Amino acid sequence: MRRVACGLVFGVLAAPGTVRARETVEPTADGPAPRGRETSLRPLFGAELAVAIFGSGGEFARSLRGGLSLGMASTRLGFELSALVTTFRSEAVPSEAEEWLVTLDLGVKGHLTLLGGRARTALGLGPSFLLRGADADELTNAPGLFLDIRPLGVRFPLGARTALVLDPLGALIVAPRLSATPLVDVQFNTTFSVEVLP
Amino acid sequence: MRASRALSLPLGVLVWCAAPAPAEAYQIGSSVTSPCHEEMTLGSLVLVMDEGATLPLVTPPPSDEWLGIAESLLVPLAEEHPEFEVFLDEGRLEFLAMSLVLGARVPDTAGRASTSANALRRVHLDVSPDGQHRHCLRAPEDDGASADLVALDGARGVIAERIEHALVAFDEVERAPFFVDHHGDVQVPVSVFGLSLGTALHTLEDAHAHTIRTVDGRVVLSVLNFSEAAVGELDQARDGLAHSVALDDCRAPEVRPLVEIAVERGAALIRAALEAREGDGALLQRGLSDCDADTADATCGWFEYEASCREAVESADELEGTCCATDSDLCGSEWLPIAREALSEPLVSCAYGAPREGGQLWLAVLAGVLVAAFARRRRAVAHRHACAGAVALCLAAWALRSEAAERPSPSTDHPPGELSLALEAHGSLLSDESGGSLTDVTFGPGLRGQMRLPGDPRLSWVLHVEQNSWMAFEQEAHLRPGVLSLGTGVSFDLAPQLSTSFVVGSSILLFDTALASAGSAGFFVDLRPLTIALPVAKNWFVGVTPLGISWEAPVLVEPMISLVHYRLTLGIAWNSSRP
Numbered sequence: 023m024r025r026v027a028c029g030l031v032f033g034v035l036a037a038p039g040t041v042r043a044r045e046t047v048e049p050t051a052d053g054p055a056p057r058g059r060e061t062s063l064r065p066l067f068g069a070e071l072a073v074a075i076f077g078s079g080g081e082f083a084r085s086l087r088g089g090l091s092l093g094m095a096s097t098r099l100g101f102e103l104s105a106l107v108t109t110f111r112s113e114a115v116p117s118e119a120e121e122w123l124v125t126l127d128l129g130v131k132g133h134l135t136l137l138g139g140r141a142r143t144a145l146g147l148g149p150s151f152l153l154r155g156a157d158a159d160e161l162t163n164a165p166g167l168f169l170d171i172r173p174l175g176v177r178f179p180l181g182a183r184t185a186l187v188l189d190p191l192g193a194l195i196v197a198p199r200l201s202a203t204p205l206v207d208v209q210f211n212t213t214f215s216v217e218v219l220p
Numbered sequence: 221m222r223a224s225r226a227l228s229l230p231l232g233v234l235v236w237c238a239a240p241a242p243a244e245a246y247q248i249g250s251s252v253t254s255p256c257h258e259e260m261t262l263g264s265l266v267l268v269m270d271e272g273a274t275l276p277l278v279t280p281p282p283s284d285e286w287l288g289i290a291e292s293l294l295v296p297l298a299e300e301h302p303e304f305e306v307f308l309d310e311g312r313l314e315f316l317a318m319s320l321v322l323g324a325r326v327p328d329t330a331g332r333a334s335t336s337a338n339a340l341r342r343v344h345l346d347v348s349p350d351g352q353h354r355h356c357l358r359a360p361e362d363d364g365a366s367a368d369l370v371a372l373d374g375a376r377g378v379i380a381e382r383i384e385h386a387l388v389a390f391d392e393v394e395r396a397p398f399f400v401d402h403h404g405d406v407q408v409p410v411s412v413f414g415l416s417l418g419t420a421l422h423t424l425e426d427a428h429a430h431t432i433r434t435v436d437g438r439v440v441l442s443v444l445n446f447s448e449a450a451v452g453e454l455d456q457a458r459d460g461l462a463h464s465v466a467l468d469d470c471r472a473p474e475v476r477p478l479v480e481i482a483v484e485r486g487a488a489l490i491r492a493a494l495e496a497r498e499g500d501g502a503l504l505q506r507g508l509s510d511c512d513a514d515t516a517d518a519t520c521g522w523f524e525y526e527a528s529c530r531e532a533v534e535s536a537d538e539l540e541g542t543c544c545a546t547d548s549d550l551c552g553s554e555w556l557p558i559a560r561e562a563l564s565e566p567l568v569s570c571a572y573g574a575p576r577e578g579g580q581l582w583l584a585v586l587a588g589v590l591v592a593a594f595a596r597r598r599r600a601v602a603h604r605h606a607c608a609g610a611v612a613l614c615l616a617a618w619a620l621r622s623e624a625a626e627r628p629s630p631s632t633d634h635p636p637g638e639l640s641l642a643l644e645a646h647g648s649l650l651s652d653e654s655g656g657s658l659t660d661v662t663f664g665p666g667l668r669g670q671m672r673l674p675g676d677p678r679l680s681w682v683l684h685v686e687q688n689s690w691m692a693f694e695q696e697a698h699l700r701p702g703v704l705s706l707g708t709g710v711s712f713d714l715a716p717q718l719s720t721s722f723v724v725g726s727s728i729l730l731f732d733t734a735l736a737s738a739g740s741a742g743f744f745v746d747l748r749p750l751t752i753a754l755p756v757a758k759n760w761f762v763g764v765t766p767l768g769i770s771w772e773a774p775v776l777v778e779p780m781i782s783l784v785h786y787r788l789t790l791g792i793a794w795n796s797s798r799p
Contacts, residue, residue, distance in 0.1 A: 112338055141750075174750045174764075176750065191769070203345050205338060206338065208658050210767065
């Protein structure tokens with residue numbers, strides 16, 4: 023796991039800084055982007071917090087997810103490497119005891135800005151490591167995967183370099199165990215993110 | 221298009237994994253597995269009745285609650301096996317048969333939906349000796365030469381304990397959990413005797429699927445191992461032979477002889493329980509003991525281990541050179557090659573039970589279209605939390621509205637009275653219920669009209685009607701007409717092309733469930749946090765709500781139907797004045 027994390031950091035540091043986006047002028051919520059500044063790829067730092075406000079089974083706040091990301095973004099496209107910790111409630115039977123499981127999700131996230139910067143759609147994918155599971159999970163340590171779909175979010179620019187993004191509903195599939203009896207959890211989260219373009 | 225193709229692979233894999241993970245035992249009935257335990261259990265009961273035995277019939281509760289569930293379980297079985305129709309003729313007998321069937325399912329489902337993969341993980345990954353021995357399997361610590369004997373003794377203990385429990389309260393009625401399509405987890409009245417005897421029969425039946433036996437199927441040569449095989453940590457010399465999916469399929473012709481022996485022995489177990497109720501435990505003791513040399517019928521030796529193997533273990537703690545050595549061909553047992561056709565191993569496909577004929581196709585369909593069942597639990601709490609969630613989302617919408625209000629009005633082109641009419645299609649695929657199925661397939665058409673209100677041009681009045689079909693999955697796969705919902709509410713333009721809407725109204729059940737009648741009416745809520753409108757022609761738009769929440773509750777009396785769906789909605793809309 024340490025090697026994977028190091029690889030992610032190295033990947034970000036070694037990301038090609040010379041790549042340039044198409045030389046187009048994209049309108050933003052605050053007006054057209056200045057030519058030659060906003061159209062090139064720029065470093066992007068992000069932080070996010072997601073909560074499943076209520077689950078369809080009646081659970082309130084049955085999952086929490088938070089973490090950091092860093093990558094490169096233009097006015098239309100962005101790619102980030104992310105590290106997120108997800109904790110979610112899982113009900114075990116026959117005891118019906120509730121367990122809080124924890125996963126570390128390391129992934130790649132891509133996002134596309136829509137409607138002149140007012141909206142955003144994003145997709146994340148990567149390996150998922152079970153940090154805390156049921157007793158029986160200790161029998162195997164193989165990672166699974168996660169898929170994070172945020173079809174439509176709203177961006178609120180907070181100045182020239184910062185934006186707040188609200189994804190009212192996104193679908194997250196966390197599957198830290200795919201072998202034996204699989205552990206697959208589906209969550210519908212409301213996500214608050216901050217984007218910083220230094 | 222490319223992106224959607226890229227998405228389909230991981231989604232397909234995940235949903236394949238989310239599809240029901242059948243138990244590590246003879247299958248239980250679902251839309252992708254055969255009702256093996258149910259058929260074998262009722263088959264044993266028929267044999268006992270044919271002999272004229274007096275059954276301990278308990279008067280069922282006067283409510284019809286149990287009857288709907290009994291018929292949903294027994295009628296499909298009777299359609300395939302006419303000899304089971306006798307159970308539908310008399311209420312007390314039907315109650316006993318239902319209790320037995322529920323008991324036979326309990327070790328695999330704990331009374332929950334067979335599609336509740338996450339909730340049932342503990343059942344399937346219960347590596348404790350008791351958890352494995354109740355399926356007549358080796359536990360992880362059952363290693364070495366004596367492991368088979370330990371596992372068989374464990375299975376004997378499970379049966380003795382269940383029969384003792386059955387007899388202590390044989391004329392009592394208790395409530396047991398059972399998943400009913402659309403209603404979710406329901407507490408069903410059952411006969412304690414029937415439920416406990418059913419769980420004991422499950423163990424006895426599994427003893428014939430989870431062991432390699434002599435050619436005549438009567439004596440055990442080796443007990444199989446699921447818990448370590450399933451995680452890829454099986455060392456055959458230490459842990460024994462891997463559990464076999466092939467032996468679990470009771471409808472496969474090559475394993476029918478074992479099934480028939482199990483049914484005969486199940487009948488002997490029922491007779492033994494009836495005798496024990498009269499104070500004579502000799503028959504039960506005989507069944508749990510090895511047969512005498514000159515009598516080998518269904519009444520004895522249910523867990524008998526091959527004599528020379530037992531002797532080798534007891535004298536030298538060694539199986540080398542016997543018919544039970546796992547590195548041998550088990551003295552030519554014909555069941556070994558069958559078992560080896562499909563040994564359990566870690567699989568990304570995640571399914572350990574062999575689906576019945578056509579079932580593999582169903583699984584493929586499941587992976588493609590995400591067929592669902594949906595469990596509902598703790599409804600009072602659900603409603604409280606759902607209300608809290610709705611309030612939170614409304615606050616978020618209010619924040620969006622406040623933010624939008626600071627912008628120049630995007631809707632000055634839209635006069636009051638402007639009309640729009642949308643024809644929609646909606647569908648849900650996945651459920652986030654931790655204790656329920658991960659899949660939730662519903663879909664249907666809708667019609668939505670909007671009229672812009674005077675005062676604030678961003679506000680519109682909404683009238684909404686829709687039909688939503690539900691997929692049932694627990695017993696057999698069925699598409700149900702679902703509900704017809706009618707509601708009214710408001711839509712608010714957050715920005716050009718972006719809006720949010722809220723609709724509340726009434727929902728009417730369109731079909732008879734096991735526990736409710738068509739025509740029952742409740743409420744309906746539709747919340748669309750963000751809808752994007754994409755112009756396609758003059759006055760025509762495509763509307764996309766990538767994720768919205770729909771709450772349908774057409775039955776408000778217990779056992780309720782209250783379903784929350786996360787939906788994708790697509791629509792084509794005509795607008796009276798939008799350029």
